[in-house]
Amino acid sequence: MKKIVKLYGLIFVLLISNSVHASETHVVKMLNNGELGAMVFEPAFLKINSGDSIIFEMTDKGHNAVTVAGPAGSVPFDTKYKPSTTVKFDVNGLYLYKCAPHAMMAMAGIIQVSDSSNKTEMEKEIEKFEATVMMPNVKTRISDLFKENVENVSTSAVRSSGSSETIPYAAMEAAMEGCMQIMMSNRFRGL
Numbered sequence: 001m002k003k004i005v006k007l008y009g010l011i012f013v014l015l016i017s018n019s020v021h022a023s024e025t026h027v028v029k030m031l032n033n034g035e036l037g038a039m040v041f042e043p044a045f046l047k048i049n050s051g052d053s054i055i056f057e058m059t060d061k062g063h064n065a066v067t068v069a070g071p072a073g074s075v076p077f078d079t080k081y082k083p084s085t086t087v088k089f090d091v092n093g094l095y096l097y098k099c100a101p102h103a104m105m106a107m108a109g110i111i112q113v114s115d116s117s118n119k120t121e122m123e124k125e126i127e128k129f130e131a132t133v134m135m136p137n138v139k140t141r142i143s144d145l146f147k148e149n150v151e152n153v154s155t156s157a158v159r160s161s162g163s164s165e166t167i168p169y170a171a172m173e174a175a176m177e178g179c180m181q182i183m184m185s186n187r188f189r190g191l
């Protein structure tokens with residue numbers, strides 16, 4: 001009986017921890033000049049939570065944001081030179097996007113939605129992208145961005161949005177596994 005109470009308690013905590021997770025809206029500006037140099041998205045790297053949205057703002061004219069690569073199951077986006085486009089991100093993983101007319105000047109950005117499960121594929125995509133960059137001074141802009149923000153960062157913790165608490169991913173997984181084990185056990189089935 002105690003086990004059942006514990007189990008329901010655990011499920012309740014897991015449900016609550018997911019539902020307090022309010023989605024946020026972030027802004028990425030398309031600029032002729034920014035902190036990283038000429039023709040940039042700002043911020044060029046953005047970590048968000050699944051369910052969050054990004055407003056791509058064409059701050060300076062003549063830019064777009066188009067998907068180069070994303071995690072399996074994600075839908076490619078294209079802001080089509082509109083002054084402002086909102087894109088919602090529901091599929092976890094890393095996204096690489098570019099400004100089509102300025103890709104050769106390394107105008108691109110990386111978005112991490114919750115985790116970096118497709119890190120290896122993304123490394124290859126960035127390599128491919130940088131092969132098309134014509135300006136020598138920004139040739140490694142995106143791979144540097146990737147190294148700084150993704151490569152050396154642990155993926156075991158998911159940063160929660162706003163004021164909600166940080167729930168380590170590993171802890172959540174362990175809790176889920178515990179849940180499953182209890183449910184699979186004969187003792188539970190017998191009750």
Ligand SMILES: [Cu+2]
Pocket residue numbers: 030039062063064099100101102107
């Ligand atoms: Cu551009």
